[in-house]
Amino acid sequence: xxxxxxxxQRMSIELKVADKKKERYPWIVSCDGRNPNRPWGFxxxxxxxxxxxxxxxxxxxxxxxxxxxxRLHKNCKEKTDAQLQKGA
Numbered sequence: 001x002x003x004x005x006x007x008x009q010r011m012s013i014e015l016k017v018a019d020k021k022k023e024r025y026p027w028i029v030s031c032d033g034r035n036p037n038r039p040w041g042f043x044x045x046x047x048x049x050x051x052x053x054x055x056x057x058x059x060x061x062x063x064x065x066x067x068x069x070x071r072l073h074k075n076c077k078e079k080t081d082a083q084l085q086k087g088a
Contacts, residue, residue, distance in 0.1 A: 025074050030066070042069045046076035 031050070033040035041053040042065070051069055053062070 023074070025070060027076065027078075028070055028073050042066065044069075044073040044076055046078050047073065049073065 027045040029043050029045060031038040031041055031043050038050055039052045040055060041051045043050045051065075053065065057065075
């Protein structure tokens with residue numbers, strides 16, 4: 001195996017490892033405001049929290065707000081059937 005092939009393989013493995021470490025939170029969503037129950041802003045589909053955003057917001061402020069909301073809700077647990085029936 002040539003040095004170039006070894007380098008390519010190493011790079012491929014490093015990329016695969018990096019992808020596995022990437023955290024994903026599909027229950028944290030950005031809302032476009034078309035649904036009256038979910039105004040323009042962010043929502044956690046697990047705990048039900050909805051946070052409104054101002055309509056005119058610089059992109060850096062939007063990203064900072066998104067990161068903050070994600071930190072608060074990344075560990076939310078899904079509600080059980082009993083909790084859903086109680087309305088908890």
